[in-house]
Amino acid sequence: MAMPRTYTKQNICDNTLDEAQLATRCPLDNGRRSITPVHPSIGNLDKLPVEILTQVLMYTDVPSITRFRRVNSLAMLLVDSVPKYAAIIKHCPNIIRAILSIEADGFNCNVLYATLSSTRCSTCDCLV
Numbered sequence: 162m163a164m165p166r167t168y169t170k171q172n173i174c175d176n177t178l179d180e181a182q183l184a185t186r187c188p189l190d191n192g193r194r195s196i197t198p199v200h201p202s203i204g205n206l207d208k209l210p211v212e213i214l215t216q217v218l219m220y221t222d223v224p225s226i227t228r229f230r231r232v233n234s235l236a237m238l239l240v241d242s243v244p245k246y247a248a249i250i251k252h253c254p255n256i257i258r259a260i261l262s263i264e265a266d267g268f269n270c271n272v273l274y275a276t277l278s279s280t281r282c283s284t285c286d287c288l289v
Contacts, residue, residue: 187261222267224264249270260273
């Protein structure tokens with residue numbers, strides 16, 4: 162005789178972090194400003210115009226752009242100058258924290274900004 166299978170109902174709160182836990186586990190340094198060194202460099206990327214770098218950063222996944230931002234003060238300034246990244250950090254930093262904490266590399270600033278500023282559900286296209 163086969164034993165009946167029983168499933169326990171999980172509470173969604175068991176698998177999510179509240180805002181305080183998220184801020185503690187994944188701090189952002191976006192409020193920090195360092196003194197610009199005399200000769201900041203981002204290597205070969207210095208050869209590209211800032212406009213092209215900004216476009217490249219806009220299509221770079223969030224974990225990578227965050228790691229690049231930590232390279233030095235010039236990289237920090239470049240990332241902070243991406244308007245869509247700056248808007249996301251200003252209005253919903255916990256989204257960035259959540260993406261970093263689960264290492265979700267499928268989101269870039271352009272897609273994330275478009276999704277967050279849309280009035281339609283990204284799954285079913287209904288108005289929200």
